Amino acid sequence: MSTRGLEHPDRGTLTCESQSCDLEQSRAAPIGSGLEVLAVFLRLGLTSFGGPVAHLGYFREEFVVRRRWLEDRAYADLVALCQFLPGPASSQVGIAIGLSRAGYAGAFAASHCRPPSRLSCSPMA
Numbered sequence: 595m596s597t598r599g600l601e602h603p604d605r606g607t608l609t610c611e612s613q614s615c616d617l618e619q620s621r622a623a624p625i626g627s628g629l630e631v632l633a634v635f636l637r638l639g640l641t642s643f644g645g646p647v648a649h650l651g652y653f654r655e656e657f658v659v660r661r662r663w664l665e666d667r668a669y670a671d672l673v674a675l676c677q678f679l680p681g682p683a684s685s686q687v688g689i690a691i692g693l694s695r696a697g698y699a700g701a702f703a704a705s706h707c708r709p710p711s712r713l714s715c716s717p718m719a
Contacts, residue, residue, distance in 0.1 A: 628699025631692045635707035649684035
């Protein structure tokens with residue numbers, strides 16, 4: 595019985611034994627801190643104006659162009675997914691970026707300091 599493995603940086607490892615194949619998903623650990631995400635979203639929350647669509651533009655400039663936390667294609671996919679879900683897309687995109695950057699602490703920070711929550715950056719918001 596021979597085992598072959600094919601690794602893909604984003605999709606995990608595909609391992610094949612004989613006739614059956616199994617995909618083992620690898621998940622990268624968050625690489626930032628909750629405080630880092632909090633600081634970025636607080637600044638965006640205090641300086642951004644406009645509706646949810648405008649916030650998506652601010653997010654792209656900040657997280658794709660300036661900080662390079664995401665590639666343009668990944669950001670476009672994330673926005674498309676969040677547009678499909680009910681609720682404001684900018685809130686969902688922000689939470690997803692915080693989650694991918696710093697885990698649950700990043701998601702919590704992003705959800706409480708995103709642009710629609712201007713000046714309400716507190717655990718009770």
